[in-house]
Amino acid sequence: MGLLSGQTAKTDVTLLPCGDTALVVEFGDTIDRSLSETVLRLQARVHSATLPGVLETVPTFRSLMIHYDPTSTCAADLSQQVLALAHTKDTVTPRRRGWRVPVCYEPDYAPDLAAVAKSTGLSPDAVVSLHLSVRYHVYMIGFLPGFPYMGDLPPQLVLPRHEDPRVRIPVGAVAIARSMTGIYPVESPGGWHLIGRTPVPMFDVRSASPSLLAPGDAVAFAPIDAAAYQEILAASKAGEYRLDCTEEAA
Amino acid sequence: MIAHLKVRDAGMHTTLQDLGRFGFQSMGVPVSGALDSISLMLANRLVGNHDNTAALENLYHGATLEVCADSVRVALTGSATPLQVLSNGESDMTEIPPWRSVLLRRGQVLRVGAVRGSVCCYLAVAGGFDIPPCLDSLSTYVRGAFGGFAGRALRVGDALPLVLFNVRDNGDQYFPNPPELDTQQPLRVVLGPQQHHFTDEALEIFLSSSYTVSPHSDRMGMRLDGPRLRHRSGYNIVSDAIATGAIQVPGSGQPIVLLADHQTTGGYPKIANVISADLPRAGRLRPGDSLRFQAIELAQAEVIRREQVTQLDAMAAELRPVAVNR
Numbered sequence A: 001m002g003l004l005s006g007q008t009a010k011t012d013v014t015l016l017p018c019g020d021t022a023l024v025v026e027f028g029d030t031i032d033r034s035l036s037e038t039v040l041r042l043q044a045r046v047h048s049a050t051l052p053g054v055l056e057t058v059p060t061f062r063s064l065m066i067h068y069d070p071t072s073t074c075a076a077d078l079s080q081q082v083l084a085l086a087h088t089k090d091t092v093t094p095r096r097r098g099w100r101v102p103v104c105y106e107p108d109y110a111p112d113l114a115a116v117a118k119s120t121g122l123s124p125d126a127v128v129s130l131h132l133s134v135r136y137h138v139y140m141i142g143f144l145p146g147f148p149y150m151g152d153l154p155p156q157l158v159l160p161r162h163e164d165p166r167v168r169i170p171v172g173a174v175a176i177a178r179s180m181t182g183i184y185p186v187e188s189p190g191g192w193h194l195i196g197r198t199p200v201p202m203f204d205v206r207s208a209s210p211s212l213l214a215p216g217d218a219v220a221f222a223p224i225d226a227a228a229y230q231e232i233l234a235a236s237k238a239g240e241y242r243l244d245c246t247e248e249a250a
Numbered sequence B: 001m002i003a004h005l006k007v008r009d010a011g012m013h014t015t016l017q018d019l020g021r022f023g024f025q026s027m028g029v030p031v032s033g034a035l036d037s038i039s040l041m042l043a044n045r046l047v048g049n050h051d052n053t054a055a056l057e058n059l060y061h062g063a064t065l066e067v068c069a070d071s072v073r074v075a076l077t078g079s080a081t082p083l084q085v086l087s088n089g090e091s092d093m094t095e096i097p098p099w100r101s102v103l104l105r106r107g108q109v110l111r112v113g114a115v116r117g118s119v120c121c122y123l124a125v126a127g128g129f130d131i132p133p134c135l136d137s138l139s140t141y142v143r144g145a146f147g148g149f150a151g152r153a154l155r156v157g158d159a160l161p162l163v164l165f166n167v168r169d170n171g172d173q174y175f176p177n178p179p180e181l182d183t184q185q186p187l188r189v190v191l192g193p194q195q196h197h198f199t200d201e202a203l204e205i206f207l208s209s210s211y212t213v214s215p216h217s218d219r220m221g222m223r224l225d226g227p228r229l230r231h232r233s234g235y236n237i238v239s240d241a242i243a244t245g246a247i248q249v250p251g252s253g254q255p256i257v258l259l260a261d262h263q264t265t266g267g268y269p270k271i272a273n274v275i276s277a278d279l280p281r282a283g284r285l286r287p288g289d290s291l292r293f294q295a296i297e298l299a300q301a302e303v304i305r306r307e308q309v310t311q312l313d314a315m316a317a318e319l320r321p322v323a324v325n326r
Helices: A033-049 A075-086 A113-120 A124-132 A226-237 B037-046 B200-208 B276-284 B298-317
Strands: A004-007 A012-018 A022-026 A054-059 A063-068 A095-104 A136-141 A148-151 A166-169 A173-177 A180-183 A188-190 A193-197 A218-224 A246-249 B004-009 B013-017 B055-059 B064-068 B071-077 B083-087 B092-096 B101-105 B109-111 B120-125 B159-161 B187-191 B211-213 B221-225 B246-248 B256-258 B270-274 B293-295
Touching (some): A012 A075, A012 B270, A022 A075, A033 A075, A033 A136, A063 A075, A075 B298, A113 A124, A113 A193, A124 A218, A218 A226, B037 B055, B037 B298, B083 B101, B187 B298, B200 B270, B200 B293, B270 B276, B276 B298
Parallel strands (some): A095 A218, B187 B293
Antiparallel strands (some): A012 A022, A022 A063, A054 A063, A095 A193, A095 A246, A136 A218, A148 A180, A166 A188, A173 A180, A173 A193, B004 B064, B013 B055, B055 B120, B064 B109, B071 B101, B071 B120, B083 B109, B187 B270, B211 B221, B221 B256, B246 B256, B246 B270
C-alpha cells in the first residue's frame, strides 16, 4: 500500500515509505527502457526543484529513491511535492552522454567467452559481434561503487548468472548476466560471465564525480587488441588517458 | 614531528567514521559513517567538535594509542568501557569513565580494550584528525578501500595526524545523564516497501518472534537467526534502492538489517525499515544479543525522531565541567 498514488500521462506511480528517511517513487516492477526514462526524468525534476530536506536521489530500473532528512521535512509534505513533480511536463528535451568504451575480447581477457559460446550455441566471434551490436542504456549504478547495469543484451546472449559466484573478478572485467551487461569497477566476487575487459577505470575516488558512467548514459563498446589494452592501461595509470563522451538528445 | 596519535594496538576493527558520505549513492557509493551516530555526536560535543567530525569507531576490541603531541583532549562514548590511561612509562594506570573528556599529554598511552555494553564505542579528539576527506567525508569504507585513514582499518604503527598540537588545560567536561545503552526494547520499524512479498503468517512471525544477532554480522548488515520468513512467490525482485535500516529477507528466510556500509541497491524484498531514531540502538547490538521488532506508523516514527533530537540537545546542554582536583 502506497502513501499516495496517482496517474501520470502514461504510468501509474506509487510512493512507498522506506522507514522515515527515504521514499521510493515506483513506476513499475519490470526492466523496461521507457520506465527507466520516466525514472530519470523525475530525478532531473527533483534535482532542479531543490526540495527542502532532500539529501540525494537514487534511480533504479523501476523506481527513484529519495533520501531525505526527517528533521527538515516529513513524508507527507515530500510526497505531495514529488507527486506534483511526477505530473509535471518537461519543457526541455533531456540530454544524455554517449560513450565508446574500449574492450579487449581476446581469450586472456575473456575467461568465460568460450563457455558462453558453448551455452548459447554460437561461435566466440558471434558472441562478441552480438555484444558489440547494441548501444546500451545505463539503467542504474549499484552493487559496487561505479558498477553500471547496462541493457538490453541481444536475446541470444541472455544467460542466468553462475550458480557459484567467482571469488575474485578482476578490475575492468566486462560481463553479462540475464539481459544486462556490466563492468566490474573494482576487484570483487561476482556471478556474471566474463567476456572481455576494459582498461578504462570505471571508478576513481579522486574525482569529484567518481563514477565514469551515470544512469541515462548511452554506451557502445569498441573492440581493441591486447596491445591497445596494455597501452591504454599504462597511459591511464600515468594519468595521461581520458575517455571523452559526446552530448546528445536523449 | 607533527602532532599525532601513534597506534600501538589497532584493536579488532578500528576505523575513522563521521556521520556519513552523502551525495554519491546514485554512483553506488554506500553512506558508511558511525554505526551509533548518537554516541559519535556526543563524543564530539564533549571535546568541542562539530557533530560531524570524524572519530575512531572501535568495534569489539578497541585501539591502544600513544599521544605524540604536547597535549590532546579525548572522549570515549557509546559503551560501558572506561578509557585506560597509562602514564610514567606505562607504570601507572588510571581509568577515565566513559561520557567525559580528558586531557592527555605527550607520552601518555590511552587504551580502549574490550568494548562492553555495545559492539562499538567512539573516541573523539578535540580538533579532529588532519586527514583530507574523500568524496566529502572522512568515513572509512573498507570494502571500497577509500575514506578515513588510507581507506582501511587501523594497523600497528599508523600515525594519525591531529589538527591541534595542544589544547587548553581546563576544559574537561562530562554528561551527568548519558544515554542508556538499552538493547532490551524492541526495534521499531515501518513496514515496507515490499511487505506484500511475504505471507500474512511471515509478517506475524516477524513482529512476534525473538531474533538473535548472528556472529556473521558486520558494518554492512546485521544478520539475524530466528524463525524463517516465507515469501509469497520467490525472493528476487527487480533491484531497487536501499535505505539504511532496511530489513531484507533473502531466500534463506533469515532477515538482515542493513547497516552503515550497506549496498546502495539490491534485489531482495524488504519487509520493513528500522526507524531512524532506533538505528543507533541497532548499531550497538552484539552477536548473540536477542531482539524483537515492533511496527509503528510512519507519522509516529517522525514524531519519535524529532523528540530524540530535542532530548539530545537537552542532554548536550547539561554538559558539566569536570572539577579540577590538582
